[in-house]
Amino acid sequence: EVQLVESGGGLVQPGGSLRLSCAASGFTFSSYWMSWVRQAPGKGLEWVANIKQDGSEKYYVDSVKGRFTISRDNAKNSLYLQMNSLRAEDTALYYCAREYFWAREYWGQGTLVTVSS
């Protein structure tokens, strides 16, 4: 059974940093592109970033470029999102997702990031 479990969310002050993790199991992690998608409270979905199987390609939504870094450790079956210079508008539930044929096939339950003073 495919499982994606996010962790690392919490309350952080504006300008602060957080590192999100996503532990994957039930599939060959190194064979799939992986994504982060976020959802602000009461709002819609926003794609944040994705990363190729070997980490050689990474893409970001414009609003996080230069502040967020996506990475992965295939030996640990883990996906990460390093978030720096956090802003109030980054407050959201962050989901990791496994990609499949240009779509997000499996999703975790999300980890909540709140940016507030």
Place this chain on the structure above:
Amino acid sequence: QSALTQPASVSGSPGQSITISCTGTSSDVGGYNYVSWYQQHPGKAPKLMIYEVSNRPSGVSNRFSGSKSGNTASLTISGLQAEDEADYYCSSYTSSSTPWVFGGGTKLTVL
């Protein structure tokens, strides 16, 4: 404002069919067959319902179907059931600087 435009809400009675539209441009929906649809129940993670415009993942009911015409993609749900009441989001690849975009979401109410 979302890059893809969806109606804020649609409704239908049990047994009826409804269609949710997702309008983009030639740089996204119209230019690529990489449109996907997601269902999200309150407090739950999204679930993939359609990928590559019209393909259903294993386990998704054949009451759900997808199509595309020009710059508009559509999700049709036939034989509406109470459990279909949820938010639905479309997504597309785009040639812009942000490669993936979602629609603003559509709330489906089963009357």
